[in-house]
Amino acid sequence: MSSAVQKRRPQTAQQFVLEELRRAITSGELKPGDQIRQDALAARFDVSRVPLREALKALEAEGLVVHHIHRGYFVAELSLADLEEIYRIRELLETEAVRMAVRRMPDGTFETLEALQREVERAAEDGDVPGMAAANRRFHFTLIEASGMPRLVRLIATLWDSTDAYRSLYYTETAHREQAVHEHRAVLSALLHGDEHAAVRWLDEHRAHAVAALREVLDLDRG
Secondary structure (H helix, E strand, C coil): CCCHHHHHHCHHHHHHHHHHHHHHHHCCCCCCCCCCHHHHHHHHHCCCHHHHHHHHHHHHCCCCCCEEEEEEEEEECCHHHHHHHHHHHHHHHHHHHHHHHHHHHCHHHHHHHHHHHHHHHHHHHHHHHHEEEEEEHHHHHHHHHHCCCCHHHHHHHHHHHHHHHHHHHHHHHHHHHHHHHHHHHHHHHHHHHCCHHHHHHHHHHHHHHHHHHHHHHHHHHCC
């Protein structure tokens, strides 16, 4: 196991496995519908089957994996209706969070967003899909957390968790990465001018473009 992984390793084996499995799913390393092979993962993470099973149960509760009797665990797949419902709920909750964030905008928040946007753009240019997905999430949650509403942030985070594997599919296409970069820049411009309506409008477009692209992916999978 690499020293980088060892440095990241939390206090317990279960926490470590949970973090690594969640990262593999949200980065697209494990894709929707993929079978989770416990023997291989236990060997990869150098743990027994017990913490692995507990981590999988936790991920099942989060909706990231599903268990089929006699078949084992699989990365959860979403229907188009599921995806559209999740993004609609996100729209409702994130609109409130962003409005509050623009009104509060704690010191240093805008500068942090600018730095994260540079990370997003570097990853987009390099075609680094996991890197872009991670930087994109940090960008959005820096803004959402500026709302000062931690319960709302946790609700939104749960919705993001359930669709992270699909977000990585979206960033696979160069045009989608470029579109996301453009929309982030527009959001930053709106925030710089304290225009909450424009910030909300651009974030609505940002989500709408993602849903439209993912709708095509899911339609192809069904075909």
